[in-house]
Amino acid sequence: MPIRLLSTDFDGTLIGHQPDARTAKSLFGALTSLRRSGAVWAINTGRQLWFALEGLEQAHLPHDPEYVLSSEKDIYRRVEEGSWEAFGDWNAKTEKQTLELFGRAEHVFSAIERLTDSEDGIEVLYENGRLAGLMTADSAMMDRTAELVREVSVDLPEFSFNRNDVWMRFTHREIHKGSSLTELGRLLGIPREEVLAIGDHHNDIPMLDGSAAGMVACPSNAVREVQEIVRRNQGYVSPHPWGEGVADAIRHFSRVS
Numbered sequence: 001m002p003i004r005l006l007s008t009d010f011d012g013t014l015i016g017h018q019p020d021a022r023t024a025k026s027l028f029g030a031l032t033s034l035r036r037s038g039a040v041w042a043i044n045t046g047r048q049l050w051f052a053l054e055g056l057e058q059a060h061l062p063h064d065p066e067y068v069l070s071s072e073k074d075i076y077r078r079v080e081e082g083s084w085e086a087f088g089d090w091n092a093k094t095e096k097q098t099l100e101l102f103g104r105a106e107h108v109f110s111a112i113e114r115l116t117d118s119e120d121g122i123e124v125l126y127e128n129g130r131l132a133g134l135m136t137a138d139s140a141m142m143d144r145t146a147e148l149v150r151e152v153s154v155d156l157p158e159f160s161f162n163r164n165d166v167w168m169r170f171t172h173r174e175i176h177k178g179s180s181l182t183e184l185g186r187l188l189g190i191p192r193e194e195v196l197a198i199g200d201h202h203n204d205i206p207m208l209d210g211s212a213a214g215m216v217a218c219p220s221n222a223v224r225e226v227q228e229i230v231r232r233n234q235g236y237v238s239p240h241p242w243g244e245g246v247a248d249a250i251r252h253f254s255r256v257s
């Protein structure tokens with residue numbers, strides 16, 4: 001199948017964690033030839049839109065993506081240079097769904113606040129004026145915190161979270177990078193078989209589990225669970241890290257398609 005829609009995570013996938021945050025040179029060629037073939041590209045990130053756009057500016061990519069899927073949820077499209085707008089009614093719909101769920105989750109949030117008060121190294125994060133997630137001092141602490149959040153929300157099965165290393169964002173179980181990518185494919189009329197998704201961390205798993213994309217890949221720096229899910233879905237684990245790995249995966253699926 002040809003690649004018609006590319007969905008890439010940003011941090012740890014397009015760019016490494018080096019201080020200048022520039023992406024790999026080999027990615028230039030891969031993205032340019034993919035665009036020439038008629039494919040469109042979406043950045044699918046946990047960053048909020050403004051922060052994703054700031055990252056794009058610093059990354060010095062050959063061109064902007066046509067779409068940005070931000071906060072592991074919202075779909076934006078580029079309408080003119082430097083201008084982005086919500087695409088379809090997904091953002092409004094999922095915001096309503098989230099608010100409705102959070103309205104029923106007060107006891108969960110209280111339990112989470114008690115947890116963060118009693119433990120050093122957990123920071124509470126707010127977005128749009130509401131409790132949105134947590135940050136922990138290290139990854140092992142986030143492993144434990146994730147278990148505790150699961151325990152305190154067990155009676156509210158729709159309550160979930162997207163986890164990225166030491167970051168956690170609370171969400172509705174059905175709102176994540178995978179469901180927003182599925183919606184983007186639906187809006188564009190591109191079937192999952194023609195979608196390539198590439199990511200490196202836990203919050204990328206919903207777009208790498210085969211439901212949203214028929215082609216899946218990860219760079220060599222991806223965490224173990226991501227590499228496993230990519231292999232399980234006949235995907236491609238690149239021997240190269242970050243941007244090099246993304247370029248390699250694009251070339252790999254362009255050859256086999």
Ligand SMILES: [Mg+2]
Nearest residue numbers: 009011012201
């Ligand atoms: Mg990442």
